[in-house]
Each structure stands twice: as structure tokens, then as C-alpha cells.
Amino acid sequence: MPTPETSPIRELDVRPMLQAGEEPFQAIMEAVSALAPGESLRLVAPFRPVPLFSVMANRGFAAQDRALDSGDWEVVFSPVDDVQIEAGLTAGSSPSAAFWAEPVQELDLIELEPPEPMVRILEALEGLQPGDVLFALLAREPVFLFPELAKRQHEWAGNFDASGTAYRLLVRHGGGRAHG
Structure with a gap:
């Protein structure tokens, strides 16, 4: 490195x-x-x-x-070396995602046009507790969502499905705590 x-x-x-x-x-x-x-x-x-x-x-x-x-x-x-790319996750995915709890909420947003998927994900996260995990299925990689999640101190991990037609996203509620 x-x-x-x-x-x-x-x-x-x-x-x-x-x-x-x-x-x-x-x-x-x-x-x-x-x-x-x-x-x-x-x-x-x-x-x-x-x-x-x-x-x-x-x-x-x-x-x-x-x-x-x-x-x-x-x-x-x-x-930094990106071990998660080897695991099939998009660069930037949280390496701790393998240890997160099962999602408490699932959203199928594949039919929605931007920015609606981002709006729905951020709204859903407001109703979750720190540590809760949200799963979302999207038609594309939500590149504009990632900085918003970071600002709110949420972690994420995602990748495309095997067919390459749907982006699978896990978001872990950060609880507003600063990560050091």
C-alpha cells in the first residue's frame, strides 16, 4: 500500500x-x-x-x-487497500457490514426515479434507532446518497446483484455519533 x-x-x-x-x-x-x-x-x-x-x-x-x-x-x-472490493462490495462499503444485524426494514425502490429513492431512504432512516439496519433495492448505484449518509454518520455497504440490474444497499443507522 x-x-x-x-x-x-x-x-x-x-x-x-x-x-x-x-x-x-x-x-x-x-x-x-x-x-x-x-x-x-x-x-x-x-x-x-x-x-x-x-x-x-x-x-x-x-x-x-x-x-x-x-x-x-x-x-x-x-x-487504502480495499478488501471489500474482493468480497464483491462497492468501493466505500463499510468493512464491518458482515457483522451487522438483519435489516429491520426493507424498501423496494427499483421502479422510482431519482431523487425519490434517496428521499425515501433518508426518511426511513429517521424512524430507525441507532444500530438498526435498512435494506434497499435500487435500479442504480446511489452515488449522491453516499455523502448524505456520511453527513448523518450512517454506514453503508452495497453492490449490484449477479445480473447487474439491481443495486442492493444496506444502511446502518449511526445514531448521530461521530466516528473517529
């Missing part, structure tokens, strides 16, 4: 965006999508971007952060 010191690093400074009143999340996700295999992302921000840590962990990146002398923060997101 490459370490942050040995892997190539792409840099993104979001301070100018934030100073201009812009939301940098999309630019960060675009930078991550543009990374080559094994490449890391060095992010510079005016604060420690804690919510981004779980988003990036779900995408297979470990975070190393440090405060800069200026009061700003530097975070290097480096790719």
Missing part, C-alpha cells in the same frame, strides 16, 4: 472557494474522481474538515491531518 510520502499527491486548496462563499464539496469530489490509482489528495482548508473524513473513508481513503502554522489545516487523503 502506498504511504502518503511515497504515493503521488494531487493538491486542492479550498480556502479561496470558501472565502468567495462557495461550497467546495463538489470540487473536492471531482478532484477525488480524477485521482489516478494509488494517488493521494492533499487538501488545504481554513478548518479541520471532520465530516469529510467519513465521506472519504467510504470512498477508500485514510486521512492524516495536521494544523498549519497559519491556523489552517492540511489533510492528506491516501488510498
